Amino acid sequence: MNDEKKKILIIEDEEDTAIILKDSLQAAGFRITVAHSGMEGIIRAREIAPDLITLDIKMPGVGGLNFLKRISADEMLNKIPVIVISSFDIEYKRESIKLGATDFLQKPIDFKELARTIKKILKLDQ
Secondary structure, eight states, X not given: OOSSOOEEEEEOSOXXXXXXXXXXXXXXXXXXXXXXXXXXXXXXXXXXXXXEEEEESOOSSSOHHHHHHHHHTOTTTTTSOXXXXXXXXXXXXXXXXXXXXXXXXXXXXXXXXXXXXXXXXXXXOX
């Protein structure tokens, strides 16, 4: 990976899951910011301009699908790749991709697969 750490925004309302995601992605060499709701995610994305976002689907307030709708209409945010991470089924995968998600990973997460997916999307280690 190059010298500058890529910025990842994790949007996850479950504290334990957010901590595990943060720890595993920091260990993989990324700089991490966590948001605990879709609305907070939009605010943090505008503040830090992340290189990639991981997104939970089911959250209070602005949920994952609504978040995807909002950022797809936002010129400042609509180019940021988004990996949806969810325990929900294939229907959510189809809807997420239709709304602009770059990829969809099923919970429970394989953290090595997540890191590989992020590196592939960001064209790192090639």
